[in-house]
Amino acid sequence: MGKLYDLLLQDVRFKEGLNACMNCGVCTAICPAAEFYKYDPREIIDTVQTKDEAKIEALMRSETIWYCGQCMSCKTRCPRGNTPAMVVMALRSVSQKLGYFTDSEKGRQQFAIKRTVGENILKYGYCVPTYAVTPEMHPEQGPIWSYINENIEEVMERLGANLRKPGPGSMREIHQSNLDELDRIFEVSGGHNLYNDIERFSEKKADEMGMEFKKEGTDNEYFRHVYTFNSGNHSRE
Amino acid sequence: MTDFGFTINKPRVIDYDNTDKRVLKYLLAHEPSFNSCIFCGSCTATCSAGNFTDFNIRKLKIFIRRGLTEEIASEAEKCMLCGKCFLVCPRGVNNRNIILKVREALTKIESHEL
Amino acid sequence: MNKKVVVIGGGITGMEASVQLSALGYSVTILEKESQLGGHLKDWTVLFPNLRKGTEIVSFLEHGLELQEVNVIFNSKINEIKKINKHYEIIVEGRKTLVADAILVATGFDLFDAHRKEEFGYGIYENVITSYDLEKIFAKEGEIRTPSGIKPKRIGFIHCVGSRDEKVNNHYCSNVCCVTGVKQAMELKTLIPDAEIFNFYMDMRMFDTHFEELYLESQKKYGINFIRGRLSEANETIDKRIVIKVEDTLTSRPLKMTVDMMVLLVGMEPSKGTKEIANLLNLKMRESGFLKPEDDHTMSNVSNMPGVFFAGTCSGPMSIKYTFTDARAAVTKINCFLKEYELQNRILVN
Amino acid sequence: MEEKRNIWKDYQKEIADDHYYYVRSCIRQSFFPASEEFFLKVLKDELGKDIFDDPNHTTCTGIGYHADVVPFETIMTVVARHFALMKESGYKNIIISCVTSFGIYTEIIETWKHFPEVLEKIRENLYKATKREFDIPLNMTHSSDIIYKFRNEIAEKANYKLINQLTGRPLNVVEHIGCHYSKMFPKYGVGGAEFPLVLAGMIKAWGGDVIDYPERRHCCGFGFRQYLVQANRGYSAANSKKKFESMEPYKPDLVLCNCPGCTMFMDKWQYTISELEGKTYGENNQGVPVLTYEELAGLVLGYNPWDLGLQFHQIQSEPLLRKMGIDFSPEDKYKTRSGIQMPMPECPANINF
Known part of the structure; x- marks a missing residue:
């Protein structure tokens, strides 16, 4: 077996997610991504089950694997017990490990996710605390979201939250000792490695693309680019 | 209108209830062998144009079945009319004439005759 | 005295085997759990591949039974089967114990219960019916109507319902659904010439004599449409029509279509009776629950219990033609066994 | 259901x-x-x-x-x-x-x-x-399983029902289960993956009717990376739009959600769609209120809707409160816990408040 297929096999999600596909299309029929992107989970499974290294590498470097929305509807239905969405996760994971993800527009976005949600996790102990979902980066959240953010103390108090204070309650501050434990878990379980891979390959790509890159934060050209750029080549053919 | 930095994606689903079956109807009236196609792909495998371009005559025939006029128009012009597809078809489908009739139908649609 | 054979099940297999065994001089008793013979066949109006009536086959079988004066015990429930030396004692509830020198299990199949594919909406949406329900509609006089009472303009047939599907634990192909879909589509088209009819399939398995020709005819003469994509889910619209969601796999795009009526081509499962008898007799079963022969090629009617044979759909899905063939093959095997021919001891070298 | x-x-x-x-x-x-x-x-x-x-x-x-x-x-x-x-x-x-x-x-x-x-x-x-x-x-x-388990106890203590006080008819409620509740492992959810009961059971117990519409099982469109990155959000909005269009003929009075993400998206995307495409769902272009099951349980039990936080959804719920016959205070809507008047949020251009 080839190198990439071996790497995939190390992922339990891959072992669980790939049995034998008979190309029936039940997954694609109800896949939200197949409806709104040039995407066909059936074809992904079919490609992977050929074990053709060149094709698998092409897939890992492609836009395709980044279209899945992880709703897992494919798992409910597959008459052969495959889970395309889990195979996709395994493909994405290897793609990031080897740096292939920066070859595609959608893959490069991993950098934006790492710098937002990824950092929130270790900084606040939660993925999307109210104050980290800024109206500037989320205009689609509407005027009410701007209002909540402008009046966050009063709103959270009214709703019984414990905003950025010690003790229990929603929106509470996570104690440093708990954040430290989270950090050590990331250390022993490969979480930091993945963050570092994403940073390293993204920095290299930014350089290749001639874009400004900063070691931290969202205020740099490469971040803005991957966060906002859409070539328009992803949906209807 | 607020600028959110994106627009709402258009569906790729084939919404059969709302597609345009004019080419299909014309074809069934003028080249009934079309009905016998089992979409096996022998035609595509031997296709002269398909060997050099992304033309796929089997897909074109499905687009006709589904009533996807835009896709039909862009595909139908790629055929070079060599006729090898007719020679190899296991069901005797006159693929070459299908292309001619589709082109006819498209012209008629354009001039509002269909 | 004539040797005795007890045939369990009075469907096609049991009837035909009984006729043949009786003709060979054995004393045959059919144990039928229902009050009439004919099994599933009596519910099918017209048969593939030649569109003859199902009742013709039933009467052919009944005629055989009459000629041979085969004994039939209706409404019989078997409580126990005991092996005593070389014969079997069959204890039937409320009856005299039967003695058999050989047993033929012909317990047939159950139709797949389409309720189990919840996402297809059978029993939930009124215009979702099974191929079996459609036969009942065919059997009625007058115009075809959907369960909602309208004349259907667009009908979808769904292949592989309960077959080739890990989700319902049936990994096998039911053999007959593909051709049934073609047959029923043609019948419907004959009755409603302006209807659009679609078959949603994965593979058209037209393996038997004249099946492929029927498929071609359905396209050429009847204009039946075939879309390669398996049903993922069906939903009801506000006006009680059914939305079919599949992938049009040959264009790699999802496809949805609203139909007035959706027909589920339900497959075969080992019957409840098959499982009961297998338990009583300790018969080997496959993972699928169908009976397992001693050897797939050379002993297809021979069970692991000496003197117990089986035939027909209790060993796997098959069409009427093969059911007849299989019944007759089992008779040959039983005859060999009862006559103690050397042939039955032929050796299979692995 | x-x-x-x-x-x-x-x-x-x-x-x-x-x-x-x-x-x-x-x-x-x-x-x-x-x-x-x-x-x-x-x-x-x-x-x-x-x-x-x-x-x-x-x-x-x-x-x-x-x-x-x-x-x-x-x-x-x-x-x-x-x-x-x-x-x-x-x-x-x-x-x-x-x-x-x-x-x-x-x-x-x-x-x-x-x-x-x-x-x-x-x-x-x-x-x-x-x-x-x-x-x-x-x-x-x-x-939600817990609320489902105690749905009848809640119904016994209820002050209000999911019944339109003007017509006497049950409210039309869309339930949205959230993909990860039972699509992966149906047996972990109440009622499996296809006709899950967890929300339907609450709606029934509290007097409402559950709407079964063609895109009932479809994803809200979150899609994780599809929403988190601005460039991809057209995917997310498109999926919610697909759902709202499919449920529109059934005239839903409210959408009840299981998953917090779905609640947020189905609420906010109504605003986004109204801005981008000029289409507003619901009666009188007011949008369709989207609630969590806790919020709905709270309303049924007679809690102050503004303590439950309904005013901080993008789609406002006054029409729903009126239908349910809930006695609420409009003055209290934007007040702090200690009763001080807060400013008013801006009204979206295409949604009637």
């Missing part, structure tokens, strides 16, 4: 009766904090249950995991830490506030069953990182 279930009618998910360890949700606490607080209050005050709100637990990292910036091994170890905290606090039953977390916890437990060597690895990881040890929960539920 209760009568529609077939296969699952004999199956009842086991839901523990008392003594729960509670884990919060990233999205529910940030977008619907009152829902989490109300849930704890109802369990303690109305139902007299013992539930522990532990300040030491954190995110499960699920959003990061499904957006592929957190490895499977990492999220398994974080979840194992929550199990350890539960064990240390003396609890065996866990209630999970987030549907994504709920899906992940079930996926992890299933993975450990299939791959015991992975479980061992995670035990090692957790010990190495925190010196903690854990047990797998005896009973694992989503917080």
Whole structure:
């Protein structure tokens, strides 16, 4: 077996997610991504089950694997017990490990996710605390979201939250000792490695693309680019 | 209108209830062998144009079945009319004439005759 | 005295085997759990591949039974089967114990219960019916109507319902659904010439004599449409029509279509009776629950219990033609066994 | 829809009766904090249950995991830490506030069953990182399962019903289960994956009618990385739009959601769609209110809608409150806890307030 297929096999999600596909299309029929992107989970499974290294590498470097929305509807239905969405996760994971993800527009976005949600996790102990979902980066959240953010103390108090204070309650501050434990878990379980891979390959790509890159934060050209750029080549053919 | 930095994606689903079956109807009236196609792909495998371009005559025939006029128009012009597809078809489908009739139908649609 | 054979099940297999065994001089008793013979066949109006009536086959079988004066015990429930030396004692509830020198299990199949594919909406949406329900509609006089009472303009047939599907634990192909879909589509088209009819399939398995020709005819003469994509889910619209969601796999795009009526081509499962008898007799079963022969090629009617044979759909899905063939093959095997021919001891070298 | 279930009618998910360890949700606490607080209050005050709100637990990292910036091994170890905290606090039953977390916890437990060597690895990881040890929960539920379990008790104490006071007819309620609740492991959800009962049961018990529309099972469109990155949001909005268009002919009075993400998206995307395409759903271009089950339970029990936080949804719920005959104070809507008037939020251009 080839190198990439071996790497995939190390992922339990891959072992669980790939049995034998008979190309029936039940997954694609109800896949939200197949409806709104040039995407066909059936074809992904079919490609992977050929074990053709060149094709698998092409897939890992492609836009395709980044279209899945992880709703897992494919798992409910597959008459052969495959889970395309889990195979996709395994493909994405290897793609990031080897740096292939920066070859595609959608893959490069991993950098934006790492710098937002990824950092929130270790900084606040939660993925999307109210104050980290800024109206500037989320205009689609509407005027009410701007209002909540402008009046966050009063709103959270009214709703019984414990905003950025010690003790229990929603929106509470996570104690440093708990954040430290989270950090050590990331250390022993490969979480930091993945963050570092994403940073390293993204920095290299930014350089290749001639874009400004900063070691931290969202205020740099490469971040803005991957966060906002859409070539328009992803949906209807 | 607020600028959110994106627009709402258009569906790729084939919404059969709302597609345009004019080419299909014309074809069934003028080249009934079309009905016998089992979409096996022998035609595509031997296709002269398909060997050099992304033309796929089997897909074109499905687009006709589904009533996807835009896709039909862009595909139908790629055929070079060599006729090898007719020679190899296991069901005797006159693929070459299908292309001619589709082109006819498209012209008629354009001039509002269909 | 004539040797005795007890045939369990009075469907096609049991009837035909009984006729043949009786003709060979054995004393045959059919144990039928229902009050009439004919099994599933009596519910099918017209048969593939030649569109003859199902009742013709039933009467052919009944005629055989009459000629041979085969004994039939209706409404019989078997409580126990005991092996005593070389014969079997069959204890039937409320009856005299039967003695058999050989047993033929012909317990047939159950139709797949389409309720189990919840996402297809059978029993939930009124215009979702099974191929079996459609036969009942065919059997009625007058115009075809959907369960909602309208004349259907667009009908979808769904292949592989309960077959080739890990989700319902049936990994096998039911053999007959593909051709049934073609047959029923043609019948419907004959009755409603302006209807659009679609078959949603994965593979058209037209393996038997004249099946492929029927498929071609359905396209050429009847204009039946075939879309390669398996049903993922069906939903009801506000006006009680059914939305079919599949992938049009040959264009790699999802496809949805609203139909007035959706027909589920339900497959075969080992019957409840098959499982009961297998338990009583300790018969080997496959993972699928169908009976397992001693050897797939050379002993297809021979069970692991000496003197117990089986035939027909209790060993796997098959069409009427093969059911007849299989019944007759089992008779040959039983005859060999009862006559103690050397042939039955032929050796299979692995 | 209760009568529609077939296969699952004999199956009842086991839901523990008392003594729960509670884990919060990233999205529910940030977008619907009152829902989490109300849930704890109802369990303690109305139902007299013992539930522990532990300040030491954190995110499960699920959003990061499904957006592929957190490895499977990492999220398994974080979840194992929550199990350890539960064990240390003396609890065996866990209630999970987030549907994504709920899906992940079930996926992890299933993975450990299939791959015991992975479980061992995670035990090692957790010990190495925190010196903690854990047990797998005896009973694992989503917080909606608990409300479902006590739906009839809530109905008995109810002040209001899901009945239109003007017409006397049941309200038309769309239920949206959230993909990760039972699509992955149907047996972990109440009623399986196809006709799940968890929300339908509440709606029925409280007097409403459940709408079954063609895109009922379709995803809200979150899609993790599809929403998190601005360039991809057209995908997310398109999926919600698909759902709203499909439910429109049924004239829904409200959408009831299981998953906090779905609640937020189906609320906010109505605004986005109204801005981008000029289309506003619902009667009189007012939008269709989208509620969490805690909020709906609160309304039924007669809690002040503004304490439940309905005013901080983008789609306003006054039309729904009027239909239910709820006596609410318009003056109280934008006041602080101590009664000081706050400014008014801006009204969207295409949604009638």
